[in-house]
Amino acid sequence: MATDSPLLLAAVTLLSAFQMGYLARRVGWSRMAHKILPPVVSGPPEFERTFRAHQNCVEFYPLFLVSLWTCGMFFSEVLAAATGLVYMAARQLYFNGYTQSTKKRLPGFYLTLAALLTLSVLAVVGITRGLLDKYFYTPI
Amino acid sequence: MATDSPLLLAAVTLLSAFQMGYLARRVGWSRMAHKILPPVVSGPPEFERTFRAHQNCVEFYPLFLVSLWTCGMFFSEVLAAATGLVYMAARQLYFNGYTQSTKKRLPGFYLTLAALLTLSVLAVVGITRGLLDKYFYTPI
Amino acid sequence: MATDSPLLLAAVTLLSAFQMGYLARRVGWSRMAHKILPPVVSGPPEFERTFRAHQNCVEFYPLFLVSLWTCGMFFSEVLAAATGLVYMAARQLYFNGYTQSTKKRLPGFYLTLAALLTLSVLAVVGITRGLLDKYFYTPI
Numbered sequence: 001m002a003t004d005s006p007l008l009l010a011a012v013t014l015l016s017a018f019q020m021g022y023l024a025r026r027v028g029w030s031r032m033a034h035k036i037l038p039p040v041v042s043g044p045p046e047f048e049r050t051f052r053a054h055q056n057c058v059e060f061y062p063l064f065l066v067s068l069w070t071c072g073m074f075f076s077e078v079l080a081a082a083t084g085l086v087y088m089a090a091r092q093l094y095f096n097g098y099t100q101s102t103k104k105r106l107p108g109f110y111l112t113l114a115a116l117l118t119l120s121v122l123a124v125v126g127i128t129r130g131l132l133d134k135y136f137y138t139p140i
Numbered sequence: 141m142a143t144d145s146p147l148l149l150a151a152v153t154l155l156s157a158f159q160m161g162y163l164a165r166r167v168g169w170s171r172m173a174h175k176i177l178p179p180v181v182s183g184p185p186e187f188e189r190t191f192r193a194h195q196n197c198v199e200f201y202p203l204f205l206v207s208l209w210t211c212g213m214f215f216s217e218v219l220a221a222a223t224g225l226v227y228m229a230a231r232q233l234y235f236n237g238y239t240q241s242t243k244k245r246l247p248g249f250y251l252t253l254a255a256l257l258t259l260s261v262l263a264v265v266g267i268t269r270g271l272l273d274k275y276f277y278t279p280i
Numbered sequence: 281m282a283t284d285s286p287l288l289l290a291a292v293t294l295l296s297a298f299q300m301g302y303l304a305r306r307v308g309w310s311r312m313a314h315k316i317l318p319p320v321v322s323g324p325p326e327f328e329r330t331f332r333a334h335q336n337c338v339e340f341y342p343l344f345l346v347s348l349w350t351c352g353m354f355f356s357e358v359l360a361a362a363t364g365l366v367y368m369a370a371r372q373l374y375f376n377g378y379t380q381s382t383k384k385r386l387p388g389f390y391l392t393l394a395a396l397l398t399l400s401v402l403a404v405v406g407i408t409r410g411l412l413d414k415y416f417y418t419p420i
Binding site: 005007008010011013014016017018020021024037038039040041054058061062065 | 188242245264267
């Protein structure tokens with residue numbers, strides 16, 4: 001594995017969890033602003049966009065964690081942590097854009113996908129290299 | 141890292157996964173009781189509260205796992221595992237309360253936040269200490 | 281722990297993340313086919329089934345990851361990875377079935393549960409054995 005004590009990955013992961021907590025809070029504030037009491041999840045378009053923005057972040061969060069850690073453990077911790085920060089910035093851009101209009105969610109969303117793709121392609125490289133080394137290594 | 145073979149963390153994590161499975165089952169039972177066939181997710185208030193209670197648990201579950209493991213690996217495994225059990229009890233309180241009334245979800249929810257905050261603050265301490273040690277350590 | 285460098289677990293995990301990305305894409309395609317713009321999540325039955333199929337996969341994904349890794353780290357990596365592949369096939373069966381009719385989701389769903397149960401029971405065995413070894417071991 002690329003690292004023994006993955007402090008950078010842990011730090012980025014914890015930061016991203018704080019971000020997720022903050023985004024959940026934003027939904028709560030939107031509930032208050034529009035007086036929409038749980039368990040109701042429908043209301044004015046602005047609330048529904050905020051709610052869906054958060055849902056989309058929730059849906060993608062495990063995919064982010066998986067690609068962050070497989071990239072960081074089997075390819076490069078520093079590169080994974082840096083790309084993880086890009087993903088977080090992209091998610092914020094996405095969320096802020098989406099709360100304004102459905103269309104404005106797109107730039108952040110595409111950047112999100114680019115970060116996820118980077119992490120997962122590097123993870124594939126690292127894991128493939130590791131599998132070849134471990135199971136198909138032939139010393140000359 | 142604080143631990144080599146994180147058996148306590150793994151045990152609490154697995155228990156929490158069983159709890160999540162049980163809560164999903166509760167939604168299924170509520171579907172049956174109110175004859176609400178998937179994919180419908182709206183119905184009488186009691187069903188909608190049960191459904192949303194579960195959704196909220198799902199949304200927070202990755203944040204719980206992240207703070208449990210970062211706290212356990214970089215601060216203290218025993219403390220993290222114990223706080224993890226508190227979180228599970230809080231979630232159960234929240235879920236049971238929410239199925240009764242929207243207001244009764246609050247005590248469990250606040251306890252949930254307290255457990256999450258404890259885990260994540262200790263994780264921040266542990267990770268910061270680790271980062272200082274690893275990247276800024278100057279032997280005298 | 282059963283393994284030092286869990287490459288097989290990492291490989292299956294990354295594959296499952298790709299699958300989740302693909303299923304999210306299927307919801308996007310269904311949106312386009314039925315001209316349902318976000319943040320709307322209701323529409324013709326076929327779209328709603330596709331949407332709920334994905335949601336259910338999202339809800340169970342952390343439970344899958346937890347049982348895959350606890351089984352793989354504390355019982356057997358190869359067995360966990362193989363059962364993980366079964367889970368992925370079951371999820372695909374579930375998703376494809378659900379998009380066709382509510383009833384056709386069931387075979388895949390039951391297979392999903394069987395895979396999860398296998399993983400988590402083996403994880404319980406492995407973790408219990410580990411805990412007994414670590415905390416209650418008495419050398420003769």
